[in-house]
Amino acid sequence: MSECRHLDLIDKLADLAKITLSDEEKLNLCRDIVRIAEYLRAVGEAARDLNVDPLYYVWDKWGFLRDYNRDRFIIISNLPTKVKDGYVIVPWRGGKIEEG
Amino acid sequence: MRKVKQSWELVEDFMNGIEDPVEHIYRVLDSINRWESMVNAYISLESPDILIEKAEEISRRIRRGERVGRLVGLIVSVKDNICTSFLPTTAASKILDPYIPPYDATVVERLLREDAIIVGKTNLDEFAMGSTTELSSFGPTRNPWDLDRVPGGSSGGSAASLSYGGADLSLGSDTGGSARLPAAYTATVGLKPTYGLVSRYGLIPYGNSLEQISPMARSVKDVALLLDIIGGFDPLDATSLNVDSLNTFNSIKADARDLKICILKEMVEGADSPINSMFWKIIEKLESEGANIEYYSLPILSKALPTYYTIAFAEAASNLARYAGIFYPTKGSSSSWEEYIGESRFKGFGREVKRRIMLGVYALSEGYRDEYYVAATKVRRVIRDEIVKLTSKCIIASQVSPILPPRLGERIDDPLKLYYMDMYTVVANLAGVPALAQPIGFHGDLPIGIQWIGGPLEESKLISIGLLIEDITGLRGVIVD
Numbered sequence: 354m355s356e357c358r359h360l361d362l363i364d365k366l367a368d369l370a371k372i373t374l375s376d377e378e379k380l381n382l383c384r385d386i387v388r389i390a391e392y393l394r395a396v397g398e399a400a401r402d403l404n405v406d407p408l409y410y411v412w413d414k415w416g417f418l419r420d421y422n423r424d425r426f427i428i429i430s431n432l433p434t435k436v437k438d439g440y441v442i443v444p445w446r447g448g449k450i451e452e453g
Numbered sequence: 454m455r456k457v458k459q460s461w462e463l464v465e466d467f468m469n470g471i472e473d474p475v476e477h478i479y480r481v482l483d484s485i486n487r488w489e490s491m492v493n494a495y496i497s498l499e500s501p502d503i504l505i506e507k508a509e510e511i512s513r514r515i516r517r518g519e520r521v522g523r524l525v526g527l528i529v530s531v532k533d534n535i536c537t538s539f540l541p542t543t544a545a546s547k548i549l550d551p552y553i554p555p556y557d558a559t560v561v562e563r564l565l566r567e568d569a570i571i572v573g574k575t576n577l578d579e580f581a582m583g584s585t586t587e588l589s590s591f592g593p594t595r596n597p598w599d600l601d602r603v604p605g606g607s608s609g610g611s612a613a614s615l616s617y618g619g620a621d622l623s624l625g626s627d628t629g630g631s632a633r634l635p636a637a638y639t640a641t642v643g644l645k646p647t648y649g650l651v652s653r654y655g656l657i658p659y660g661n662s663l664e665q666i667s668p669m670a671r672s673v674k675d676v677a678l679l680l681d682i683i684g685g686f687d688p689l690d691a692t693s694l695n696v697d698s699l700n701t702f703n704s705i706k707a708d709a710r711d712l713k714i715c716i717l718k719e720m721v722e723g724a725d726s727p728i729n730s731m732f733w734k735i736i737e738k739l740e741s742e743g744a745n746i747e748y749y750s751l752p753i754l755s756k757a758l759p760t761y762y763t764i765a766f767a768e769a770a771s772n773l774a775r776y777a778g779i780f781y782p783t784k785g786s787s788s789s790w791e792e793y794i795g796e797s798r799f800k801g802f803g804r805e806v807k808r809r810i811m812l813g814v815y816a817l818s819e820g821y822r823d824e825y826y827v828a829a830t831k832v833r834r835v836i837r838d839e840i841v842k843l844t845s846k847c848i849i850a851s852q853v854s855p856i857l858p859p860r861l862g863e864r865i866d867d868p869l870k871l872y873y874m875d876m877y878t879v880v881a882n883l884a885g886v887p888a889l890a891q892p893i894g895f896h897g898d899l900p901i902g903i904q905w906i907g908g909p910l911e912e913s914k915l916i917s918i919g920l921l922i923e924d925i926t927g928l929r930g931v932i933v934d
Contacts, residue, residue: 366811373795385808385868390815392869393763393825399756400828403835
C-alpha cells in the first residue's frame with residue numbers, strides 16, 4: 354500500500370462518494386486518479402488564460418422554449434444586474450453580480 | 454461484406470407486399486442466432502415467440518389495409534440505458550441488475566407508436582462510461598468485422614447489432630461520441646442530435662448537459678427516418694427544444710458545389726495514417742467536385758478533452774448518487790446506514806464508474822472546484838461560442854477516431870488512452886451541436902468513418918452531405934457476411 358503517496362486523498366474522496374473500496378482498488382484508484390487529475394489541470398490553466406466569466410445564454414432569446422408555461426418564466430429584462438452581454442450570470446458557478 | 458435493403462425501403466416493400474414482416478423477423482433471428490454468442494451485442498433479448506407474434510399481427514394489419522406506423526415491421530435494438538417497461542434496463546451495471554422500469558422512455562413510446570418491433574436491449578460500457586464496450590458488467594461486445602477487436606463505445610452493442618444484421622435500426626446515446634465512435638468502427642451511421650432535440654426522459658443519466666439519445670442505422674436516410682420519429686418537443690424533458698416535428702428524411706442529397714466545408718487543424722491532427730489518408734481522399738474528392746474547403750485553427754480545442762471529462766465526471770458524481778441501495782436492486786447488508794450505502798456501491802459499481810464518481814467528487818470539492826469544474830464551464834462556453842460561430846459559416850469535417858478499432862484489452866488498463874479515443878467527438882457535445890458519423894472506407898477489414906458537425910438544428914444539412922458521401926463511397930446498408 355505504500356506505492357501511492359495520496360491514499361489519504363483517496364480515503365477522503367471515497368468517504369464523500371460513499372463508496373467502500375478494497376485495498377487493491379484503493380491503490381489502483383490512487384494511481385489513476387492522481388494521474389487523471391494532473392491531466393485535467395490543463396482546464397484550470399486554460400480558464401485563467403481566457404479570463405472569462407461563466408455566463409450562460411439567455412435561452413428564450415433563441416425562441417427554443419415552449420411558451421405554454423410563460424407565466425412561470427423569469428423575465429430577464431427585469432433582472433438587469435443578472436445579465437451581461439446577453440448572457441445570464443450564475444453566481445454559484447463563480448460569476449460575480451455587480452452590486453448597486 | 455454484403456449489402457442489404459435500407460429500412461425505409463423495407464417498409465415500402467412490406468406495404469407493397471414484396472416483403473413479409475414475418476419472414477423478415479425470422480431472418481433477423483437467424484442472424485442473432487448465428488452471431489450473438491460470438492459478438493455479445495445484446496444484454497437482453499425479447500422472446501422469439503413474442504417477436505414472431507408481433508410480426509404476424511403487423512403482417513395481418515398490412516394485408517387488411519389498416520393504418521400502420523412509419524416503422525412498421527422494422528426490428529429495432531435499444532441501448533440498455535434507455536428505459537423499457539417490458540425488458541430489464543441495467544445500463545450494463547450490476548447495481549441495476551435486474552431492474553425493470555415502471556415506464557417507457559419517450560423515445561421508446563414513439564418507436565412503439567410507429568409499429569416498430571423492439572428486439573432487445575444492447576450492451577454498453579457501464580452507465581455509458583467508456584469508448585470500447587469492454588467495461589460492461591455483462592462482458593465485452595466484440596466487433597463483428599474483426600472479433601478480436603472492440604466495436605467502440607459506449608453504444609457498441611447497438612452498432613454491433615446493426616453490423617451483423619441483428620436489427621434494422623438502433624437507439625444509442627452519445628455523451629462524448631458514444632454513438633459516433635461505434636458507428637465509425639462498424640461501418641454504420643450514428644447521429645448525435647442538437648442538445649434538446651430528442652427527449653432524454655427515460656435515459657439513465659450520466660452527463661446530462663452533454664448527452665443525447667442518438668439514432669443509429671446502416672444508412673444516412675435510415676438515421677433520418679429514426680430521428681424524425683424520436684425527435685421533437687417532449688413536456689417530460691425540461692431541456693426539450695421547441696421543435697414540433699422534424700423532416701430530415703426528405704432532405705435532398707447535397708450538391709458538392711454548394712458545400713462550404715471547414716477543416717480544423719486540431720480535429721484532424723494526430724490520427725493514424727490509414728485514417729488520415731482515407732479522410733483526405735474524401736476531402737480531395739469533394740474539392741474536385743466543386744466544394745469550397747477552408748482551413749482553420751481553434752487552439753482552444755486542444756483543451757476540449759480535459760474540459761469534457763471534468764464536466765462529465767462532475768455530472769456523473771451527482772447523477773449516480775441516487776444508487777444507494779434503496780430504490781434499486783443491489784443492496785448492502787450492514788445495519789449502519791453509512792456502511793450499507795458504501796457496501797451497495799462497492800458491490801454494484803465497476804472500476805471505471807468508481808473512478809469517474811471519485812474524480813467528479815474531486816472536481817467539485819471545496820478547494821478544487823474553481824480549478825476544475827468552474828474552469829471547465831468557462832472553457833466550455835468559449836468552445837461553444839467558437840463552434841457555433843464557425844458552423845454558421847460552414848460544416849466542419851473531421852475524423853471520428855484517431856485510431857483504428859483497438860484489440861480487446863489493448864487500451865482498457867490505461868484510462869487516459871481510453872479517453873484519448875474521444876478527442877474528435879467531444880467537441881460537438883460540449884457545444885450542443887449536431888454531428889454525424891458515417892463510413893468512408895476500410896483498411897483491410899476495419900471500417901473507417903468521417904464526422905460532420907453542423908450548427909444548432911442543422912441535422913438536415915448533415916443528412917444532405919451524408920447522402921452525397923454515400924453516393925461517392927457506395928457504403929450504404931453494409932453488413933458483415
